[in-house]
Amino acid sequence: MEHQRERMILAPFNSIWERIAMKGVFGLVMLLVVLAPAVFAQEHYTEGPVWRIQLIRVKPTKMDAYLSSLRQATKPLIEEQKKQGMVTDYKIFLKQTKNNPEDWDICVAIQYKNWAALDGATAKGEAVRDKILGGKSQALDLNEKRAEIREIISSELLQEIVLK
DSSP, X not given: OOOOOOOOOOOOOOSHHHHHXXXXXXXXXXXXXXXXXXXXXXXXXXXXXXEEXXXXXXXXXXXXXXXXXXXXXXXXXXXXXXXXXXXXXXEEEEOOOOSSTTSOOEEEXXXXXXXXXXXXXXXXXXXXXXXXXXXXXXXXHHHHHHHTTEEEEEEEEEEEEEEO
């Protein structure tokens, strides 16, 4: 005796409204699948500001020259960005311990209100650069001089979080 398998065939959609409803349900399920990781991540923290961090190794005997350069060019530049609302804060950190000769010495940290604050930052930054430093060629000259006394080890964008 041979058993026959019956195949179940779904009835076709009777109307356009059933198709739209089915697509809506499918879309909702896909949206939940995509958003679920973000919802679970927010369980532990709230998002704070965004930081641009540069870790810099200063060449031996050049620390005084580099700090002078930061004070004379970088500080006025960031202060103007802060005055214009482009950045909310900045900090300069001097590392007191070295794990090896290749380690960094100075950290320059610039705080932005959020990710949206970075929209259009290049054009706005160039306008501030031109106002404070005198133009693109002066900024290139400054970077060339700094390259002789320091090396950028790392440049990162970080999201600050506040644990709940």
